[in-house]
Amino acid sequence: MEFIDRREFLARTGAAVAIGAVASQQGIAESAETPTEQAVGTLGPAGSYSHRAALQVNNQVKFYETMFAAADAVSSGEVQAAILPIENSIQGAVIDTLDILEDRDLYITAEVNVEIRHALMAQSPDFTKVASHPEALAQSSDYLSREYPNAEFHEVDSTSAGVELATTDGSVAAVAHPDLAEKNDLELLATDIQNVSNNVTRFIRLETEPATEGTKSTLLLYPGREPPALSSDVLDILRDADIDFTRFEARPSTKALGDYVFHADFEDGDPEAVIDAIEPAFDWVQYLGTYDLIMDCR
Structure with a gap:
C-alpha cells in the first residue's frame, strides 16, 4: 500500500477521462486586456452564482457551458484556475465537481463561500414555465409548488441561463439572484424564495499546482472492492488517527x-502525517491539496 500522487495515479490508470466536456467560450467578463491565461474559468453565462464566486478571486472571468469544460480549460492552460461549486448547505454535494476531482489532475488551492438568495423574475406575472439550474429549482421547490402548482419546470445549465430565457420569452420565469432582475429589465415577482434561509454554497478554486x-x-480515499465499503478495521484506523474530518463524502x-x-x-x-496514519486502511490515497477559505460572502 502506498500514497499515490495524483499525477502518478492518473498516469498509471489512465483515469483522466473527459466527461461531458463540451466547451463554449462566451468571452471574458471584464476587460480583455489581461491575457486569457490569467483569467479564471467558471460556469456561465454572466450573473450566475459561479460568476459571483469567481469575481471574489479574479475580475477576469471566462465562461463555459459546463463545469467539465471549465476544468479542462485549466488543464490545457487556457485559464489559470477554475471556480466550481462543490457543496451546498441544502442540497449537499455537487456531483459534477466530485467527479472532476477524481478524473482531472488538478488541486484545490482555495475555497469561497457564497450566500444563495433566490428570487423569481419574469417579464410579467403571466408566465407558464420556470427555468433555472436544477439546484436552484430544488432549493426553491416549496415556494414554487405552493404558489405556481401548474407551472412547468425546465432545467438549464445555470441560473443566469434561465434569466436569458426569461428575457426573450414572456412565458418563462427565472429563479436567480435578485440583482439580475433589474439588470435584465425583468419584473421582480418574489425574493428570498429558497426553502431554507441559511443557504450557502461552497466553491473551490482548482489549479494545476x-x-x-x-x-x-482534501483527500480521495479508496478502500478497495471487497465489501463492506468501510469495514470495522477501516473505521478503527480512522478513529485511532484522531483526525478532525469536516467532510466525508462517498x-x-x-x-x-x-x-x-x-x-x-x-x-x-x-497532510503527510495524516496520510501516513490512514493509508493502511485503503488501497490508495490521493492528495487533492491544502488551502484556505479566502472569502466568506455571507
Whole structure:
C-alpha cells in the first residue's frame, strides 16, 4: 500500500477521462486586456452564482457551458484556475465537481463561500414555465409548488441561463439572484424564495499546482472492492488517527455496485502525517491539496 500522487495515479490508470466536456467560450467578463491565461474559468453565462464566486478571486472571468469544460480549460492552460461549486448547505454535494476531482489532475488551492438568495423574475406575472439550474429549482421547490402548482419546470445549465430565457420569452420565469432582475429589465415577482434561509454554497478554486500552505486539506480515499465499503478495521484506523474530518463524502467508483471512493476534508493536520496514519486502511490515497477559505460572502 502506498500514497499515490495524483499525477502518478492518473498516469498509471489512465483515469483522466473527459466527461461531458463540451466547451463554449462566451468571452471574458471584464476587460480583455489581461491575457486569457490569467483569467479564471467558471460556469456561465454572466450573473450566475459561479460568476459571483469567481469575481471574489479574479475580475477576469471566462465562461463555459459546463463545469467539465471549465476544468479542462485549466488543464490545457487556457485559464489559470477554475471556480466550481462543490457543496451546498441544502442540497449537499455537487456531483459534477466530485467527479472532476477524481478524473482531472488538478488541486484545490482555495475555497469561497457564497450566500444563495433566490428570487423569481419574469417579464410579467403571466408566465407558464420556470427555468433555472436544477439546484436552484430544488432549493426553491416549496415556494414554487405552493404558489405556481401548474407551472412547468425546465432545467438549464445555470441560473443566469434561465434569466436569458426569461428575457426573450414572456412565458418563462427565472429563479436567480435578485440583482439580475433589474439588470435584465425583468419584473421582480418574489425574493428570498429558497426553502431554507441559511443557504450557502461552497466553491473551490482548482489549479494545476497545489498551494504551499493552508488550514484545510482534501483527500480521495479508496478502500478497495471487497465489501463492506468501510469495514470495522477501516473505521478503527480512522478513529485511532484522531483526525478532525469536516467532510466525508462517498461517490460510486463506477466499477461495481457498492464500490465507493471517499472524499474527505480535514483541518489543522499535516497532510503527510495524516496520510501516513490512514493509508493502511485503503488501497490508495490521493492528495487533492491544502488551502484556505479566502472569502466568506455571507
